[in-house]
Amino acid sequence: MSILIDGSTRILVQGITGGQAQVDTERALRYGARIVAGVTPGRGGENVHGVPVFDTVAHASSAHVIDAAIIYTPPLAVRDATLESIECAVPLIVVTAEGVPVHDVAFIVAAANDAGIRLVGCNTNGIISPGKSRIGGIGGVDPSEMYVPGRIGICSRSGGMSAELARTLKMHGLGVSTCVSMGGDRITGTRMAAFALLFEQDPETDAIVVFGEPGTANEQELAAAIAAKKITKPVVALVAGAFQESYPAGQTFGHAAALVRSAADSASAKKAVLRNAGAVVAETLDDIPQLLRNALAQTVRATVHERTA
């Protein structure tokens, strides 16, 4: 198993005739992703790498069962494209665009929540369940350079750091159940703690690695879920951006959301709250594999202890 997507997930690509969408579609198909349909208004009847194109999501979903949609439309068209898939009750919607106006992001997140639909992003590099399926640009040309099948779940605020984390695990003989690049915006459809809860419920995930940044309360919410024992699997967290605390407030250095608004949002504060909740806080990428092995060994010892007690 894995979370969110696997080899059986039937995927719709909105904006499939666009440049990046075509590239990603070809790579995903080659990886084994089950892309069943695409949508570009006015291009119905064509095909992209053998995938049939429809004019609307409704047309596509009357011809195919759709489990997930990935949206490649430009930022200003994201709102309508997302609402279209929400109206067609697509249960998982992934939005790749960066720079979607914040009022639009807030609107589609609220609309998805109202409809009970899981929205990932905006500004996400996608989701990969190694060896099974991928959705979005995640993994690039050859995912196997980074992502090998295994039992570690990854949730990252940064698409680039998803790759670094998975690559680091691979170099040390560890693999990934699912890696989610959750998006770096201030408002995201699904937050870090919610992804961690999915990993908690996934029998094929043994431990969770997260990458966090300054700004928002994503890491604090994760810490609260760990403290409340809603998440019992080991969590190793890497939180970047502590350097900002040595510069004047208000300066942004990375993602739009990585703007420290108060001391509670800073990378140092997030590390402290995660550590206090029982997560393992890593200072470097290279430390993570050993920290994971230590944490997993402790879990095994605890389980054995429970059984013998």
Next chain:
Amino acid sequence: MIPVLEDHAKVWLASAGLPVPLGERAITAEAAAAITERLGGESVIKALIPAGRRGKGGAVIRARTPQQAANAAGRLLGATVSGYLVSSVYVEQLVPITSEFYLAFTFDQDGPCVVLSRHGGVDIEASAAPPDATLTTEVIAATRGLRPWQAIDLWHRAGVRGPVLRELGTLTSRLYDCFRHHDAELLEINPLAIDLLGHAVLVGAMLGLDRDAKGRHPEWDNIVDATADFAPRTSREARVAAIDATVPGGECRYVELGGDIGLLVGGGGAGLYQHDRMLGYGGRPANHSVTPPTGSDNRKLKVVIEAIIDNPRARALLVGFNFAQMARADIRVRTLLEVVDEKGIDTAQFPIVIRLFGAGEEEARARVAGRKGIHYLPREASLDDAIRLIVSLAADATATRAS
């Protein structure tokens, strides 16, 4: 966020039918006096700068006569307030008021929020920095908006009673519509005043627009131009800002930070991580930079690299991108070498570490082959390997120079 100066914000609010005092912008003391005369002999003079908390900063001055208005404008024009040079003032009708409230719309991770308080005016400026108990904050359901009766309830929760509730509720609901209509990230009304007749007046207004929405607001063009020059910058930062504003394509950014190792790194999480680790290994970044994933047009990338290399503090350069970065490696490296050669940089004295993989990597490696002082790391190298190397090379370069 694109800050909108108060005169412009008030024109928009007035055109939405919202109650704002009369006022005009002035760039000389004489003009401020003449406007005050037209407004009935009294006015409030406000520095037009893209910053809040002007009351405490002495940038809002009450004038009882046109002469006082001229004096106040004379004091503010040319002065520096909150780091901004004051080049114009807003001369506004003095509104006699009975009470002052505070109202703001902003965003947090749950969506749009309304923040309000029954204590407005300059006094809230001190308390607003860390939001405290006097503020009532509520997330607005973006799909519904803020209805007048919800707003009445919020003001009630904030401790307001009596006939003014209806007026505040309606106004708050309409202001949220305005906040949304203009694609604003911030709309702060302070004070939201009640005049002698019991009507609400928007006395202080701060508006910040969402840069990401610019594509659907052609009316913003002049606003961006009006505010682009405000932030203080070095000449190198100014050059990067100028090309960012004029050349299409993704964002580029360059900020100097006082250290000696130039950073050409990805803009997102990997950039944050490398900066942290550089400090961790004892290095000091000379700058922060963001460059767009380059296609055929490398102008933005080139200006950022020039800025990094021109920075007199820089002794070394780290080109560090995450493993799955999307841009073509050959274009990045070719552009880097163009700058190095044009400026006659001796890389034996100015070491460069490159950790850059992806399309065009083979050609990129071939281009730097044999160049002394340029270290193109193998694919096995981690981000930390690259940072450790540049920190030690920079230390060597500095030691060599010192001896």
